[in-house]
Amino acid sequence: MQTFLNTVNGQPVAAGKTFDSLNPATGEVIAKVACSSREEVDQAIATAQKAQPAWAALTDAQRRAYLIKIADAIKAHAEPLAEWVTREQGKPLGGDGRGSVPGSRFELMGCEGWTRATAAIDVPVEVVFENEQRRDEVHRQPYGVVAAIAPWNWPLLIAMWQIVPSLRMGNTVVIKPSEYTSACSLELFRLIAEVLPPGVLNTVSGFGDVGGWLSDDPRIGKIMFTGSASTGSKVAAAAARNLTPTTLELGGNDAAIVLPDADPESIAMGLFWGAFLNMGQTCACVKRLYVPDSLHDQIVAALAKLAGAMPMGDGMLPGTAMGPIQNRMQFDKVARLVEAARSAGATIVCGGQPSEGPGNFYPLTLVTDIKDGNPLVDEEQFGPVLPIIRYTDVDDVVAKANRLDVGLGASVWSRDAEQARAVAMRLQAGTVWINQHGVIHPLVPFGGSKRSGWGVEFGVEGLKSVTRPHVISMQKS
Numbered sequence: 001m002q003t004f005l006n007t008v009n010g011q012p013v014a015a016g017k018t019f020d021s022l023n024p025a026t027g028e029v030i031a032k033v034a035c036s037s038r039e040e041v042d043q044a045i046a047t048a049q050k051a052q053p054a055w056a057a058l059t060d061a062q063r064r065a066y067l068i069k070i071a072d073a074i075k076a077h078a079e080p081l082a083e084w085v086t087r088e089q090g091k092p093l094g095g096d097g098r099g100s101v102p103g104s105r106f107e108l109m110g111c112e113g114w115t116r117a118t119a120a121i122d123v124p125v126e127v128v129f130e131n132e133q134r135r136d137e138v139h140r141q142p143y144g145v146v147a148a149i150a151p152w153n154w155p156l157l158i159a160m161w162q163i164v165p166s167l168r169m170g171n172t173v174v175i176k177p178s179e180y181t182s183a184c185s186l187e188l189f190r191l192i193a194e195v196l197p198p199g200v201l202n203t204v205s206g207f208g209d210v211g212g213w214l215s216d217d218p219r220i221g222k223i224m225f226t227g228s229a230s231t232g233s234k235v236a237a238a239a240a241r242n243l244t245p246t247t248l249e250l251g252g253n254d255a256a257i258v259l260p261d262a263d264p265e266s267i268a269m270g271l272f273w274g275a276f277l278n279m280g281q282t283c284a285c286v287k288r289l290y291v292p293d294s295l296h297d298q299i300v301a302a303l304a305k306l307a308g309a310m311p312m313g314d315g316m317l318p319g320t321a322m323g324p325i326q327n328r329m330q331f332d333k334v335a336r337l338v339e340a341a342r343s344a345g346a347t348i349v350c351g352g353q354p355s356e357g358p359g360n361f362y363p364l365t366l367v368t369d370i371k372d373g374n375p376l377v378d379e380e381q382f383g384p385v386l387p388i389i390r391y392t393d394v395d396d397v398v399a400k401a402n403r404l405d406v407g408l409g410a411s412v413w414s415r416d417a418e419q420a421r422a423v424a425m426r427l428q429a430g431t432v433w434i435n436q437h438g439v440i441h442p443l444v445p446f447g448g449s450k451r452s453g454w455g456v457e458f459g460v461e462g463l464k465s466v467t468r469p470h471v472i473s474m475q476k477s
Contacts, residue, residue, distance in 0.1 A: 051199030143221030252408025274437030
């Protein structure tokens with residue numbers, strides 16, 4: 001059985017201790033993963049710190065060229081990497097990402113595409129003020145060593161969102177993958193490290209204590225974290241002790257509002273994938289769907305038809321559209337929330353019963369006759385379950401959508417673009433989509449509001465977020 005090792009200073013680090021990686025479709029152990037000690041974390045940070053000045057001294061064009069080499073390496077190894085993602089994370093392999101099931105191959109296409117897009121972005125010096133007496137420019141300087149802590153739902157893609165901008169702007173990186181998806185992650189990071197100068201990208205794998213050691217180290221110049229709000233709070237508290245800047249993407253409980261003029265048939269597919277992409281294990285998935293009384297039955301029927309047509313199973317098998325929930329802890333949470341809704345009198349339109357046999361399979365589940373205040377509506381389920389809530393008044397439904405203390409994304413669905421825009425402007429979320437949901441782009445800033453975190457990723461603003469502003473103010477002669 002293969003043991004996946006960390007990479008520090010461009011070299012594999014022998015594993016003093018290991019832990020098991022499991023296939024969520026079968027429950028089988030598929031790999032051993034190195035478990036970093038505190039001394040190994042310390043060494044990774046020291047190595048990144050030593051390598052950073054030379055990396056920052058390269059020209060922007062030289063670092064861009066390295067990003068293209070990274071993208072080429074991902075493209076060359078995309079298929080074996082995708083297979084590891086499917087075996088360890090659970091999402092199906094899918095097709096090529098162009099109209100087929102958006103699975104692991106889609107994730108690898110995203111890794112390559114996001115890297116190339118980030119390499120292509122210009123970040124010019126900004127002249128923020130100039131008159132006859134003075135000229136003020138804003139340059140960007142790297143923080144130094146970026147600590148990145150990646151999640152298990154999109155283990156490679158989100159890691160690339162952390163790594164690539166940091167490298168582009170002259171930082172070196174120490175990254176910790178999720179303990180649930182370390183094997184596929186460490187294999188990708190090994191390939192990336194091979195095309196970079198030694199020490200520019202270093203890895204540490206393990207459990208929460210490893211992330212804690214990273215977050216609490218005063219040599220870290222910036223922390224990027226994607227994950228739960230509870231863990232994000234711990235990261236923020238540790239960072240505060242050293243006044244370390246952070247970018248936190250902490251998930252949400254995205255509301256989708258269908259307006260009364262919408263066409264149920266034309267929006268059904270968009271709503272379905274908006275809710276069930278990656279088995280609902282996406283931060284910016286629809287987690288609660290508000291529909292008008294007049295369209296309720298039509299929308300429920302259309303979504304139930306789609307849910308019934310999606311084959312579920314081991315993602316390595318051809319034709320699989322839906323895989324397992326990634327880990328048992330998340331599986332149990334989903335089951336608990338559905339049972340609480342059932343006990344409170346909600347209607348389970350489809351699904352709602354865990355599958356028998358091995359693996360963390362939970363069927364696509366639609367729940368109606370449910371209201372705000374029910375745990376399934378108020379808590380982020382992060383799984384293949386969608387509560388559908390009736391409404392009669394647009395002002396009231398906007399208030400309901402804004403009621404919770406999270407605000408990552410939201411969406412409005414309507415045939416009237418101006419009416420949809422007017423509702424979208426009132427929703428408290430980092431991104432509000434119209435007639436789509438969760439559709440992100442490498443040039444468009446993305447981040448949350450309220451307890452969904454702070455800071456943005458992607459585009460010019462995302463590149464700025466991994467740098468310090470450096471003002472040069474000149475008096476003119």
